[in-house]
Amino acid sequence: MTADDIILELDQLSVGYTDEPVVVDFAAAIPVGSITTVIGPNGAGKSTLLRAVYGLNRHFGGSVRFFGRSIERLAPRERLKLGIGFVPQGRCNFPLMTVRENLELGTYTLRGSAVADSIERVLVQFPLLKAKLSVLAGNLSGGEQQILEIAMVLEARPKLLLLDEPSLGLSPANQDQIFETIAELPGRGLTVMVVEQNAHGALQISDIGIVMELGRIFMAGPAAEVIADPRIKVAYLGGEAT
Numbered sequence: 388m389t390a391d392d393i394i395l396e397l398d399q400l401s402v403g404y405t406d407e408p409v410v411v412d413f414a415a416a417i418p419v420g421s422i423t424t425v426i427g428p429n430g431a432g433k434s435t436l437l438r439a440v441y442g443l444n445r446h447f448g449g450s451v452r453f454f455g456r457s458i459e460r461l462a463p464r465e466r467l468k469l470g471i472g473f474v475p476q477g478r479c480n481f482p483l484m485t486v487r488e489n490l491e492l493g494t495y496t497l498r499g500s501a502v503a504d505s506i507e508r509v510l511v512q513f514p515l516l517k518a519k520l521s522v523l524a525g526n527l528s529g530g531e532q533q534i535l536e537i538a539m540v541l542e543a544r545p546k547l548l549l550l551d552e553p554s555l556g557l558s559p560a561n562q563d564q565i566f567e568t569i570a571e572l573p574g575r576g577l578t579v580m581v582v583e584q585n586a587h588g589a590l591q592i593s594d595i596g597i598v599m600e601l602g603r604i605f606m607a608g609p610a611a612e613v614i615a616d617p618r619i620k621v622a623y624l625g626g627e628a629t
């Protein structure tokens with residue numbers, strides 16, 4: 388595997404908010420075109436980790452490399468320009484604006500014909516949004532709202548998509564719809580890093596699984612191995628100790 392095959396490399400990364408780092412000595416090498424799921428208990432530092440890849444936290448040490456380039460000092464806007472897209476925890480569409488208006492807002496980094504082109508592109512990718520262009524975003528189902536949120540970030544054509552709890556609060560059917568949507572992204576040239584409470588749903592569509600506890604990596608490896616690990620089964624997948 389060459390440097391071109393690794394889209395994101397984290398090394399001894401420590402990040403946080405105030406005096407003490409919340410995520411400590413984090414390391415990962417994410418291959419192009421893969422899906423990585425990060426699981427862990429509440430407060431483990433999963434959101435902090437994703438936010439750090441996008442440049443929203445205080446940097447304490449270590450490196451964040453995007454296609455080999457150190458980006459830990461870059462602002463989020465510059466990271467977006469390089470090709471990192473971030474969908475934060477909690478849906479934040481503009482509920483009193485239509486789907487079309489939300490999609491127009493998602494093109495704020497684009498100019499000229501790229502605006503209409505990118506809206507057209509995501510409507511081809513997500514036909515359900517095309518059927519609801521004049522519906523208020525707040526009147527979409529939870530799953531549809533999450534897909535709109537993903538579509539708004541995809542309009543900027545990121546190479547790496549960071550998703551924080553995309554299935555949170557959704558019905559089982561809507562969760563399935565979100566995981567199916569995510570599973571299709573590598574076929575469109577994207578690499579995905581997703582934080583999820585639904586550990587089973589997310590690990591099933593993933594190549595890599597990372598388990599975080601108290602700001603550190605508890606376990607990392609092929610998603611199939613993480614699913615099969617007895618400790619993970621008991622703690623996260625509702626299984627019985629064997």
Ligand SMILES: Nc1ncnc2c1ncn2[C@@H]1O[C@H](COP(=O)(O)OP(=O)(O)OP(=O)(O)O)[C@@H](O)[C@H]1O
Nearest residue numbers: 404405409427428429430431432433434435436476
């Ligand atoms: N803006 C902030 N300022 C200070 N501390 C914060 C801030 N956001 C989170 N923290 C702290 O960082 C730690 C990790 O929080 P984080 O949100 O990353 O956890 P998480 O794994 O995403 O949890 P959850 O599953 O509940 O979303 C927690 O102790 C939290 O209190």
Ligand SMILES: [Mg+2]
Nearest residue numbers: 433434435476
């Ligand atoms: Mg979180």
